[in-house]
Amino acid sequence: MPNTFNDRLRQVILLAIIILLALLLVKELYVLLPGFLGALTLYILLRKLYFRLTIEKRWNKILLAYLFIFASMILIAIPIYFSVQLISHKISSLLNNPADILAKASIVGKKIESLTGFNIITEENTRAFHLKAGGLLPGILNSSLNVISNFIIMFFVLYFLLINGREVEKAVDKSIPLKEENIVLLGNETINMIRANAIGIPILAIIQGIFATIGYAIFGVKDYALWGFLTGVCSMLPVVGTAFVWLPLTLYAFAINDTANGVGILIYAVVIITNIDYVARLTLLKRFMDIHPLITIFGVIAGITLFGFWGVIFGPLLISYFVILVKIYSNEFGKST
Numbered sequence: 001m002p003n004t005f006n007d008r009l010r011q012v013i014l015l016a017i018i019i020l021l022a023l024l025l026v027k028e029l030y031v032l033l034p035g036f037l038g039a040l041t042l043y044i045l046l047r048k049l050y051f052r053l054t055i056e057k058r059w060n061k062i063l064l065a066y067l068f069i070f071a072s073m074i075l076i077a078i079p080i081y082f083s084v085q086l087i088s089h090k091i092s093s094l095l096n097n098p099a100d101i102l103a104k105a106s107i108v109g110k111k112i113e114s115l116t117g118f119n120i121i122t123e124e125n126t127r128a129f130h131l132k133a134g135g136l137l138p139g140i141l142n143s144s145l146n147v148i149s150n151f152i153i154m155f156f157v158l159y160f161l162l163i164n165g166r167e168v169e170k171a172v173d174k175s176i177p178l179k180e181e182n183i184v185l186l187g188n189e190t191i192n193m194i195r196a197n198a199i200g201i202p203i204l205a206i207i208q209g210i211f212a213t214i215g216y217a218i219f220g221v222k223d224y225a226l227w228g229f230l231t232g233v234c235s236m237l238p239v240v241g242t243a244f245v246w247l248p249l250t251l252y253a254f255a256i257n258d259t260a261n262g263v264g265i266l267i268y269a270v271v272i273i274t275n276i277d278y279v280a281r282l283t284l285l286k287r288f289m290d291i292h293p294l295i296t297i298f299g300v301i302a303g304i305t306l307f308g309f310w311g312v313i314f315g316p317l318l319i320s321y322f323v324i325l326v327k328i329y330s331n332e333f334g335k336s337t
Contacts, residue, residue: 031146031149032149032150032153033307033308034150034154034307034308035149035150035151035152035153035154035157036153036154036157037307037313037314038150038151038154038158039153039154039155039156039157039158039161040157040161040194041194041198041313042072042154042158043158043161043162043165044190044191044194044195044198045194045195045198045199046068046072046162047162047165050064050065050068050162050165051165051166061162061163062163064162065159065162065163066159068158068162069155069158069159069162072155072158073155076151083229086225086226086229087226087229173187178328179331182328182331185324185328186321186324186328189317189320189321189324190317193313193316193317193320194313194314194317197296197312197313197316197317198313200281201236201312201313203280204235204277204280204281205232205233205235205236206232207276207277207280208231208232208235208242208273208276208277209228209229209231209232209233209235210228210232211272211273211276212227212228212231212232212242212245212246212269212273213225213227213228213229213231214228215265215268215269215272215273216228216249216265218264218268219253219261219264219265219268220258220261221249221253221261221265227245227249230245231245231246231273235277236300236312237300238296238297238298238300238301239297239301241274242269242273242274243269243274246265246266246269246273247269249265250262250265250266250269253265295316295319295320296316298315298319299315299316299317299318299319299320300312300315300316301315302315302318302319303315303316303317303318306318
């Protein structure tokens with residue numbers, strides 16, 4: 001009995017030390033968490049092809065890892081390059097001439113005030129906007145340095161995951177105190193959810209961005225390519241989504257008495273931009289996006305708060321884990337019937 005008690009006490013102390021060290025590491029490395037999550041995402045997307053080429057085809061592991069990393073860099077760099085080219089001009093204009101944005105916002109504000117009696121463009125709002133515009137450039141520079149650091153970490157970790165993937169997966173399986181079938185269930189759910197969100201959500205954003213760009217061009221929106229791009233980005237936001245862009249554009253069109261185009265943007269957005277998401281899910285992306293919408297919505301809300309951009313992928317995974325772990329608990333410890 002004493003030996004058993006001492007063994008339990010040693011086990012608890014050791015476990016407490018491990019948890020404390022883990023919390024300390026997470027706290028200190030939290031800023032680099034997006035890099036680790038990005039590496040995990042890329043690894044899961046690439047692992048099947050990598051293992052097939054290295055095990056079945058006998059390709060060199062190191063050279064293939066470098067090839068996969070280089071290809072990943074190109075695929076990530078291309079949309080980033082075009083995105084920066086698209087928005088950099090507008091950011092420069094905003095920094096150099098914030099009064100132009102305020103003038104347009106004032107037009108909308110006066111129109112809303114005449115219709116509702118509420119004044120949304122006040123002197124305090126204008127002053128706050130000037131202050132935020134002045135601090136925009138330092139914020140962009142700091143964010144850029146953070147993004148570059150996370151990209152370096154992402155590809156660095158990805159290299160070691162590809163080279164030692166089998167060993168890492170075996171070590172993780174051994175460390176999970178569950179039945180074999182439940183470990184397989186967790187692994188399959190992780191792979192399916194990450195593939196669905198990492199592939200499906202960006203494709204949906206591209207589709208909605210393209211259709212939005214077409215609609216904005218038809219109805220006379222200035223800089224329609226920029227607003228179409230922003231609509232695609234905002235499609236990844238939960239609840240509000242694309243309305244975060246097309247609703248202000250509609251209000252601005254009505255505010256400058258461009259009623260025909262305002263009505264056109266509104267109808268096009270409600271009928272086409274909003275519903276193309278459901279059409280794509282049921283047709284083109286049915287294989288990837290077979291996920292309950294509530295899991296996606298609440299998962300993204302929680303995930304963005306926890307993980308930033310990568311919360312779009314890992315937020316829904318957390319909710320799926322919760323549901324699966326409840327089932328696993330019932331399977332592992334529930335009464336047998």
